[in-house]
Amino acid sequence: MGMFKALVLNQDEGKTTAAVEELALTDLPDENVLVKVDYSSLNYKDGLAVTGKGKIIRKFPMVPGIDMVGTVEESADDRYSAGDKVVLTGWGVGENFWGGYAQYARLKADWLVPLPEGMEPIRTMQIGTAGLTAMLCVMALEEGGVTPESGPIVVSGAAGGVGSVAVAILAGLGYKVSAITGRPETESYLRALGASEILNRAEMAEPARPLEKQKWAGAVDTAGDTILARILAEADYNGVVTACGLAASFKLPSTVMPFILRNVRLQGVDSVMCPTERRRVAWQRLLTQLPENALGDIAQIIALSDVPDYAEKITNGQVKGRVVVDLNA
Numbered sequence: 266m267g268m269f270k271a272l273v274l275n276q277d278e279g280k281t282t283a284a285v286e287e288l289a290l291t292d293l294p295d296e297n298v299l300v301k302v303d304y305s306s307l308n309y310k311d312g313l314a315v316t317g318k319g320k321i322i323r324k325f326p327m328v329p330g331i332d333m334v335g336t337v338e339e340s341a342d343d344r345y346s347a348g349d350k351v352v353l354t355g356w357g358v359g360e361n362f363w364g365g366y367a368q369y370a371r372l373k374a375d376w377l378v379p380l381p382e383g384m385e386p387i388r389t390m391q392i393g394t395a396g397l398t399a400m401l402c403v404m405a406l407e408e409g410g411v412t413p414e415s416g417p418i419v420v421s422g423a424a425g426g427v428g429s430v431a432v433a434i435l436a437g438l439g440y441k442v443s444a445i446t447g448r449p450e451t452e453s454y455l456r457a458l459g460a461s462e463i464l465n466r467a468e469m470a471e472p473a474r475p476l477e478k479q480k481w482a483g484a485v486d487t488a489g490d491t492i493l494a495r496i497l498a499e500a501d502y503n504g505v506v507t508a509c510g511l512a513a514s515f516k517l518p519s520t521v522m523p524f525i526l527r528n529v530r531l532q533g534v535d536s537v538m539c540p541t542e543r544r545r546v547a548w549q550r551l552l553t554q555l556p557e558n559a560l561g562d563i564a565q566i567i568a569l570s571d572v573p574d575y576a577e578k579i580t581n582g583q584v585k586g587r588v589v590v591d592l593n594a
């Protein structure tokens with residue numbers, strides 16, 4: 266078989282370099298399923314990995330890309346055979362194991378999820394890790410007893426990948442959604458996704474008192490730091506706040522007051538090690554509950570060679586919605 270293209274990260278005097286290289290199948294790590302990759306996507310974590318701004322990659326050379334969708338070419342595992350369409354997100358792929366920014370990948374069968382029936386491959390990457398995480402947050406809100414009748418939901422980092430999909434899913438399910446953004450120019454985009462109120466990021470990042478006026482039945486927080494602290498202080502009695510990101514920082518300058526006086530629940534959400542069964546449920550729900558027309562607005566498509574530029578942009582908060590990487594462009 267011929268050569269194929271991959272984005273390869275290396276280290277040069279402590280700095281991460283990224284270049285599209287030609288590799289052979291024999292260069293791939295030794296795992297039990299060989300997949301021809303159709304699409305990958307760009308998440309915040311990919312941005313940190315490709316630019317080297319975050320300590321995501323510890324072993325070089327590395328092919329990054331934490332998401333991918335493709336077709337099985339060879340499988341030594343009974344669960345998959347040639348021709349099967351599969352999706353992969355997380356499990357440390359694109360961090361500790363070679364990932365989706367390549368036309369071929371060798372993967373563990375345990376990491377794969379069959380393409381949900383009726384879902385176009387490209388749609389899975391329009392959604393990607395970010396969208397899957399958004400759905401896991403919505404599931405956590407529901408498990409905490411939050412319904413559209415409970416009251417408004419606030420979403421931070423709303424114009425980003427997780428935030429955009431969360432706004433679209435929640436609005437589609439009938440929730441009233443307030444979107445926090447630092448980019449006022451995204452207002453019409455966020456309203457088109459279903460946000461009914463736009464909140465200024467800088468104001469929401471102002472340090473809050475231990476308890477503020479109750480405003481939110483639930484929250485999807487991608488920011489952390491003072492924004493998460495304010496959301497907790499503003500959460501309703503019995504409110505559920507899901508925390509999945511650190512776009513502002515990993516800090517949480519809060520108090521116990523919302524928990525002990527308002528019965529507020531702070532629910533962490535992780536997509537990387539999320540069990541396969543829960544992923545399947547989330548993907549199935551994304552198929553039916555993420556409005557089809559929303560994704561056209563949310564996602565743009567780029568080529569593999571564009572990834573380093575976009576990695577820089579996403580880490581500077583300049584990417585709107587989701588970015589799909591077309592491995593054959």
Ligand code: NDP
Pocket residue numbers: 307308309310394395398421422423424425426427428445446447448451466487488492509510511512513514534535536537579580582583584586
């Ligand atoms: P994006 O870069 O697409 O979105 C992040 C958004 O956060 C930006 O678009 C911006 O939105 C907002 N933002 C940027 N800088 C700041 C800041 N200083 N303070 C507050 N908000 C800021 O990233 P993703 O959507 O891919 O990821 C969002 C977060 O969720 C990241 O921290 C990521 O690591 C995390 N994540 C966690 C996962 C998990 O499994 N727990 C899985 C996926 C992502 P706006 O312009 O609207 O303000």
